[in-house]
Amino acid sequence: MDIIEILNGIFRQVFDDDTLVVSRATTANDIEEWDSLTHINLAVAVEMKFKIKFALGELQTLKNVGDMVDLINNKIARQ
């Protein structure tokens, strides 16, 4: 499965909304519930799913779903 599809599942779970569809361009402004705290919850859920670990300092730099996909790819490639 594509990373973005898996992410979509995680987003639906974290934001408790089964109609949510995310694309690379989706940002926190597009999802009302996406604040700095759900951001962290999201990151932790992503970490568990992909069995990767984000550095603390990386979390603030993830401004949209595309950034997230790239960073996940990066981390998987390095493993």
Add this chain to the structure above:
Amino acid sequence: MLFNSYEFIFFFLPLSLAVYYLLNRKRLTVAANAWLLFVSLFFYSWWNVKYLPLILGSILFNYTIGGLLADSDSLKKKAVSNKAILVFGLTANILFLGYFKYMDFFIGNVNSLFATNLPLLQIILPLGISFFTITQIAYLVDAYEGLVKEKNLLSYALFVTFFPHLLAGPILHHKEMMPQFDALRSKVLNYKNLSLGLFLFFIGLFKKVVIADALSSIVKAGFDKSLSLNFVEAWVTSLSYTCQLYFDFSGYSDMAVGVGLMFNIILPINFNSPYKAVNVIDFWKRWHISLSNFITTYLYTPILRSCSRITFTHSMIAIFVAMFISGFWHGAGWTFIIWGALHGAALVVNHNWKKRKIKMPKFLAWFITFNFVNLSFVFFRAKGWDEAIKVFKGMFGLNGFIPVEVYENFSLLNIFRSKFGKTMLAGIDGRNSTFWMMLLALLFALLLKNSNELTKEFKPSWRTFAFVIIISFYTLLNMGKVSEFLYFQF
């Protein structure tokens, strides 16, 4: 040295800029950075040279620890694990800050708890210590996690001491700053950045000198001098402080960002009209933004990650603990702890409402938020519990609403007489102008565009030029008495 002093504006800043760009033009980029480091240390020492070794020691220590952490090649050869080095580094920083900032508070509490009589050490808080310590804590964590590598002591020292942010932030990240110091295009004088920087600098200076400082005497009279306050006096005192704090700190931040821009360095913005916030979550996205980011990244997240499972309850506990710590970071006193805990609790309530999708009319939401923030700042300003209670008593009407003299000779006409303000605000040495100063400041904060919005719209035109000339002249002429920034005490 203070941004709001003649020696800074007419001597220090122009000279720093001129020599910096001159050295760069001669392709002496290392010398230019060394110059910037030198002026930054000079800027720091102007206040008290005694503390220069302290900041230098802290820099050397953290540079060494950071180097050890980033040096993953020799990882295998190391006798101690990276984690142990990180823990050592963090502990040393916390102890360092703890000694200078919290020792007397600790001794005082021990004394009152065990009825002992240990003498206080009377330690004077070195300027900027809270800020340069947490900046470096973030650096160590980033180095541990492999995000940064710094092999150059000069660059590192410049990152920590760069004078626009040294004393009170914005709190910076190494990986955001270093590429900027190294980029070649930062080294050429850029007139657009220079004019934008001056524009921001004078807006900030205006906020500090004309607005914040004008409110300070009322705040002092209300909080420090008066013995009891009536309803009107207490609200004027508290609202004046809320305005003073915002214009002081956001003014400082504007000046910092402005000076950074003159050196082609983009510093993060710290404020975005916080008093327009419609809930407490929103407030923390707008108030001291670089600190909120630091708290979320380096306090909240590790606390949450240390939980076995990520649940709503765990994340609420993590928020509360993080805000509690942040309150204590602001100052060694129970009032700061209460302030932090209040905001932690408010965030928890806010997240609960959000989860239950509770909506309220926007005005009501704003009203509740603003009043909560305003009340919480009473703890932030008060020197102790008794002082806070004194102000609260007044605000909740326990000491009467207005002085007896006012309704004894009340007539509508009196309101327009200069005596009115004097009788009404006798307890805080107020005048008629006290009311409108506070009101005007409040309206500025609530209705006008903030400096970020003004920067985005900035166009070099005659109108902008006239605007800057008018506010800068007015401010410079009013800069008679130099006053420190409120956030320097943290």
